[in-house]
Protein backbone atom coordinates (compact mmCIF):
# COMPACT_ATOMS: atom_id res chain seq x y z
CA UNK A 1 0.00 0.00 0.00
CA UNK A 2 1.26 3.48 -0.73
CA UNK A 3 0.16 7.01 0.24
CA UNK A 4 1.89 10.32 -0.42
CA UNK A 5 3.69 11.77 2.66
CA UNK A 6 1.72 14.63 4.22
CA UNK A 7 4.93 16.67 4.78
CA UNK A 8 8.19 17.39 3.00
CA UNK A 9 10.69 14.60 3.87
CA UNK A 10 14.49 14.60 3.75
CA UNK A 11 14.62 11.13 2.24
CA UNK A 12 11.85 9.09 0.72
CA UNK A 13 13.42 5.76 1.69
CA UNK A 14 13.95 4.13 5.10
CA UNK A 15 15.89 0.88 5.17
CA UNK A 16 16.22 -1.73 7.92
CA UNK A 17 18.79 -4.28 8.89
CA UNK A 18 16.95 -7.62 9.00
CA UNK A 19 18.11 -8.01 12.61
CA UNK A 20 15.88 -5.02 13.35
CA UNK A 21 12.91 -6.76 11.70
CA UNK A 22 13.47 -10.07 13.49
CA UNK A 23 12.31 -8.89 16.96
CA UNK A 24 9.00 -7.93 15.37
CA UNK A 25 8.52 -11.34 13.78
CA UNK A 26 9.63 -13.50 16.70
CA UNK A 27 7.58 -13.71 19.87
CA UNK A 28 9.68 -12.72 22.91
CA UNK A 29 10.49 -15.97 24.73
CA UNK A 30 9.09 -16.66 28.18
CA UNK A 31 12.30 -18.32 29.44
CA UNK A 32 10.59 -21.57 30.35
CA UNK A 33 12.17 -23.97 32.82
CA UNK A 34 13.61 -27.05 31.10
CA UNK A 35 11.89 -30.44 31.09
CA UNK A 36 13.69 -32.57 33.70
CA UNK A 37 14.87 -35.76 32.03
CA UNK A 38 12.80 -38.80 32.96
CA UNK A 39 12.53 -42.53 32.46
CA UNK A 40 9.63 -44.94 32.46
CA UNK A 41 9.38 -48.70 32.11
CA UNK A 42 7.04 -49.62 29.27
CA UNK A 43 4.55 -52.48 29.25
CA UNK A 44 7.06 -54.74 27.50
CA UNK A 45 9.79 -54.00 30.07
CA UNK A 46 11.86 -51.67 27.90
CA UNK A 47 12.97 -48.40 29.52
CA UNK A 48 12.04 -45.22 27.69
CA UNK A 49 14.23 -42.18 28.32
CA UNK A 50 12.50 -38.82 27.77
CA UNK A 51 14.47 -35.63 27.40
CA UNK A 52 14.25 -32.33 25.56
CA UNK A 53 15.23 -32.44 21.93
CA UNK A 54 18.38 -30.55 21.02
CA UNK A 55 18.62 -28.05 18.18
CA UNK A 56 21.56 -29.92 16.68
CA UNK A 57 19.26 -32.94 16.28
CA UNK A 58 16.83 -31.02 14.07
CA UNK A 59 18.35 -32.03 10.68
CA UNK A 60 18.15 -35.73 11.58
CA UNK A 61 14.62 -35.34 12.94
CA UNK A 62 13.44 -33.54 9.82
CA UNK A 63 15.04 -36.19 7.61
CA UNK A 64 13.10 -38.90 9.42
CA UNK A 65 9.85 -36.95 9.39
CA UNK A 66 10.15 -36.64 5.61
CA UNK A 67 9.78 -40.42 5.49
CA UNK A 68 7.06 -40.64 8.14
CA UNK A 69 4.87 -38.08 6.36
CA UNK A 70 4.66 -40.45 3.38
CA UNK A 71 3.02 -43.22 5.45
CA UNK A 72 -0.64 -43.15 4.44
CA UNK A 73 -1.84 -45.13 7.43
CA UNK A 74 -3.29 -44.31 10.85
CA UNK A 75 -2.88 -40.55 10.14
CA UNK A 76 0.92 -40.73 10.22
CA UNK A 77 0.95 -38.58 7.05
CA UNK A 78 -0.98 -35.57 8.35
CA UNK A 79 0.64 -35.73 11.78
CA UNK A 80 4.07 -36.24 10.18
CA UNK A 81 3.81 -33.26 7.88
CA UNK A 82 2.62 -31.01 10.70
CA UNK A 83 5.34 -32.21 13.05
CA UNK A 84 7.88 -31.45 10.32
CA UNK A 85 6.58 -27.87 10.27
CA UNK A 86 6.66 -27.63 14.06
CA UNK A 87 10.25 -28.83 14.31
CA UNK A 88 11.28 -26.45 11.53
CA UNK A 89 9.25 -23.66 13.17
CA UNK A 90 11.26 -24.21 16.37
CA UNK A 91 14.58 -24.06 14.50
CA UNK A 92 13.53 -21.02 12.46
CA UNK A 93 12.00 -19.31 15.50
CA UNK A 94 8.56 -19.13 13.96
CA UNK A 95 6.64 -20.77 16.76
CA UNK A 96 6.10 -19.20 20.16
CA UNK A 97 7.65 -20.94 23.16
CA UNK A 98 7.71 -24.46 21.76
CA UNK A 99 8.87 -27.57 23.58
CA UNK A 100 9.86 -30.83 21.93
CA UNK A 101 10.40 -33.97 23.99
CA UNK A 102 12.05 -37.01 22.49
CA UNK A 103 11.63 -40.56 23.75
CA UNK A 104 14.67 -42.77 23.26
CA UNK A 105 15.46 -46.45 23.78
CA UNK A 106 19.17 -47.24 23.46
CA UNK A 107 19.57 -43.88 21.73
CA UNK A 108 16.98 -44.65 19.07
CA UNK A 109 14.35 -41.93 18.56
CA UNK A 110 11.05 -43.75 19.06
CA UNK A 111 8.74 -41.09 20.47
CA UNK A 112 7.94 -37.43 20.10
CA UNK A 113 5.68 -35.10 22.08
CA UNK A 114 5.57 -31.39 21.49
CA UNK A 115 3.59 -28.31 22.38
CA UNK A 116 3.88 -24.63 22.93
CA UNK A 117 3.04 -22.15 25.64
CA UNK A 118 0.40 -19.58 24.74
CA UNK A 119 0.71 -17.61 28.00
CA UNK A 120 1.23 -18.21 31.70
CA UNK A 121 -2.21 -19.78 31.98
CA UNK A 122 -2.56 -21.91 28.84
CA UNK A 123 -0.24 -24.41 27.17
CA UNK A 124 -1.13 -26.00 23.85
CA UNK A 125 -0.52 -29.62 22.96
CA UNK A 126 0.64 -30.01 19.35
CA UNK A 127 1.51 -33.62 18.50
CA UNK A 128 2.47 -37.01 19.88
CA UNK A 129 4.02 -39.76 17.79
CA UNK A 130 5.56 -43.14 18.23
CA UNK A 131 7.78 -44.87 15.71
CA UNK A 132 7.66 -48.25 17.53
CA UNK A 133 4.16 -49.52 17.97
CA UNK A 134 2.28 -51.53 20.60
CA UNK A 135 4.32 -50.43 23.64
CA UNK A 136 2.09 -47.51 24.75
CA UNK A 137 5.14 -45.43 24.10
CA UNK A 138 2.92 -42.64 22.76
CA UNK A 139 0.93 -42.63 25.98
CA UNK A 140 4.09 -42.05 28.01
CA UNK A 141 5.13 -39.24 25.66
CA UNK A 142 1.75 -37.49 25.89
CA UNK A 143 1.79 -37.85 29.67
CA UNK A 144 5.29 -36.32 29.81
CA UNK A 145 4.28 -33.15 27.98
CA UNK A 146 1.08 -32.88 30.04
CA UNK A 147 3.21 -33.19 33.17
CA UNK A 148 5.47 -30.45 31.84
CA UNK A 149 2.55 -28.08 31.19
CA UNK A 150 0.58 -28.68 34.39
CA UNK A 151 3.21 -29.72 36.91
CA UNK A 152 6.43 -27.98 35.84
CA UNK A 153 5.03 -24.83 34.21
CA UNK A 154 1.94 -24.85 36.46
CA UNK A 155 -0.31 -23.63 33.64
CA UNK A 156 -3.98 -23.48 34.53
CA UNK A 157 -5.10 -25.34 31.39
CA UNK A 158 -3.68 -27.73 28.78
CA UNK A 159 -5.42 -27.63 25.40
CA UNK A 160 -5.27 -30.56 22.99
CA UNK A 161 -7.04 -31.79 19.93
CA UNK A 162 -6.93 -35.18 18.23
CA UNK A 163 -6.40 -35.98 14.59
CA UNK A 164 -6.39 -39.77 14.84
CA UNK A 165 -8.48 -42.45 16.51
CA UNK A 166 -5.44 -43.70 18.43
CA UNK A 167 -4.64 -40.19 19.66
CA UNK A 168 -8.25 -39.55 20.69
CA UNK A 169 -8.41 -42.80 22.60
CA UNK A 170 -4.98 -42.35 24.21
CA UNK A 171 -5.63 -38.94 25.70
CA UNK A 172 -9.16 -37.73 24.90
CA UNK A 173 -10.90 -40.82 26.22
CA UNK A 174 -8.42 -42.31 28.67
CA UNK A 175 -7.76 -38.97 30.38
CA UNK A 176 -11.51 -38.18 30.27
CA UNK A 177 -10.93 -34.76 28.73
CA UNK A 178 -13.97 -32.51 28.26
CA UNK A 179 -14.23 -30.11 25.30
CA UNK A 180 -14.69 -26.36 25.12
CA UNK A 181 -17.79 -25.12 23.27
CA UNK A 182 -17.33 -25.47 19.50
CA UNK A 183 -17.11 -23.53 17.16
CA UNK A 184 -16.51 -20.70 19.63
CA UNK A 185 -13.22 -22.35 20.65
CA UNK A 186 -11.13 -23.94 17.91
CA UNK A 187 -7.77 -25.62 18.32
CA UNK A 188 -4.98 -24.17 16.21
CA UNK A 189 -4.53 -27.57 14.56
CA UNK A 190 -7.21 -27.32 11.90
CA UNK A 191 -9.93 -25.66 13.96
CA UNK A 192 -11.14 -28.86 15.59
CA UNK A 193 -12.54 -29.12 19.11
CA UNK A 194 -10.38 -28.08 22.04
CA UNK A 195 -10.08 -30.86 24.60
CA UNK A 196 -8.63 -29.64 27.86
CA UNK A 197 -7.28 -30.55 31.26
CA UNK A 198 -7.30 -28.25 34.27
CA UNK A 199 -5.20 -28.39 37.41
CA UNK A 200 -8.24 -29.85 39.18
CA UNK A 201 -8.57 -32.72 36.67
CA UNK A 202 -4.83 -33.35 36.80
CA UNK A 203 -4.70 -33.47 40.58
CA UNK A 204 -7.85 -35.53 40.93
CA UNK A 205 -6.49 -38.48 38.97
CA UNK A 206 -4.90 -37.81 35.57
CA UNK A 207 -1.56 -37.43 37.34
CA UNK A 208 -1.67 -41.19 38.03
CA UNK A 209 -2.26 -42.02 34.34
CA UNK A 210 1.07 -43.81 33.84
CA UNK A 211 0.63 -46.15 36.77
CA UNK A 212 -2.90 -46.99 35.64
CA UNK A 213 -2.40 -47.21 31.89
CA UNK A 214 1.24 -48.20 31.43
CA UNK A 215 1.78 -50.02 34.70
CA UNK A 216 4.63 -47.94 36.07
CA UNK A 217 5.29 -44.37 37.15
CA UNK A 218 7.49 -41.88 35.38
CA UNK A 219 10.70 -41.37 37.33
CA UNK A 220 12.79 -38.22 37.33
CA UNK A 221 15.72 -40.05 38.92
CA UNK A 222 17.32 -41.18 35.69
CA UNK A 223 19.94 -43.82 36.29
CA UNK A 224 23.48 -43.47 34.94
CA UNK A 225 22.88 -46.69 33.01
CA UNK A 226 19.84 -45.28 31.19
CA UNK A 227 21.55 -41.96 30.50
CA UNK A 228 24.57 -43.77 29.11
CA UNK A 229 22.49 -46.10 26.95
CA UNK A 230 20.89 -43.04 25.34
CA UNK A 231 24.01 -40.92 24.96
CA UNK A 232 24.00 -41.00 21.17
CA UNK A 233 20.79 -39.89 19.46
CA UNK A 234 19.93 -41.70 16.25
CA UNK A 235 16.82 -41.92 14.11
CA UNK A 236 15.42 -45.37 13.28
CA UNK A 237 16.89 -46.95 10.16
CA UNK A 238 13.50 -47.95 8.81
CA UNK A 239 9.97 -46.62 8.93
CA UNK A 240 8.11 -49.64 10.21
CA UNK A 241 4.65 -48.43 11.13
Ligand SMILES: CC(C)(COP(=O)(O)OP(=O)(O)OC[C@H]1O[C@@H](n2cnc3c(N)ncnc32)[C@H](O)[C@@H]1OP(=O)(O)O)[C@@H](O)C(=O)NCCC(=O)NCCS
Pocket residue numbers: 074075076079127128129130131132133134135136137138139161162163164165166167168170
Ligand atom coordinates in the same frame (compact mmCIF):
# COMPACT_ATOMS: atom_id res chain seq x y z
C1 LIG B 1 -1.40 -41.92 18.74
C2 LIG B 1 -0.14 -42.66 19.11
C3 LIG B 1 0.92 -41.64 19.61
C4 LIG B 1 -0.52 -43.62 20.27
O1 LIG B 1 0.64 -44.20 20.81
P1 LIG B 1 0.76 -45.77 21.09
O2 LIG B 1 -0.40 -46.26 21.82
O3 LIG B 1 2.10 -45.98 21.69
O4 LIG B 1 0.69 -46.27 19.62
P2 LIG B 1 0.31 -47.58 18.83
O5 LIG B 1 -0.06 -47.05 17.49
O6 LIG B 1 1.42 -48.54 18.96
O7 LIG B 1 -0.94 -48.27 19.52
C5 LIG B 1 -2.22 -47.69 19.56
C6 LIG B 1 -3.27 -48.72 19.25
O8 LIG B 1 -3.23 -48.97 17.87
C7 LIG B 1 -3.58 -50.33 17.65
N1 LIG B 1 -2.49 -50.98 16.92
C8 LIG B 1 -1.23 -50.51 16.73
N2 LIG B 1 -0.51 -51.36 15.98
C9 LIG B 1 -1.34 -52.38 15.68
C10 LIG B 1 -1.22 -53.58 14.93
N3 LIG B 1 -0.07 -53.90 14.33
N4 LIG B 1 -2.27 -54.40 14.84
C11 LIG B 1 -3.43 -54.10 15.45
N5 LIG B 1 -3.62 -53.00 16.19
C12 LIG B 1 -2.60 -52.14 16.29
C13 LIG B 1 -3.84 -50.97 19.00
O9 LIG B 1 -5.22 -50.83 19.29
C14 LIG B 1 -3.04 -50.06 19.92
O10 LIG B 1 -3.55 -50.01 21.21
P3 LIG B 1 -3.03 -51.07 22.34
O11 LIG B 1 -1.54 -50.95 22.37
O12 LIG B 1 -3.69 -50.61 23.58
O13 LIG B 1 -3.47 -52.42 21.84
C15 LIG B 1 0.43 -43.46 17.93
O14 LIG B 1 -0.57 -44.35 17.46
C16 LIG B 1 0.90 -42.61 16.76
O15 LIG B 1 2.03 -42.15 16.73
N6 LIG B 1 0.01 -42.40 15.78
C17 LIG B 1 0.31 -41.58 14.59
C18 LIG B 1 0.33 -40.12 14.92
C19 LIG B 1 -0.88 -39.71 15.70
O16 LIG B 1 -1.99 -40.06 15.37
N7 LIG B 1 -0.63 -38.91 16.75
C20 LIG B 1 -1.67 -38.38 17.59
C21 LIG B 1 -2.30 -37.23 16.94
S1 LIG B 1 -3.75 -36.78 17.78
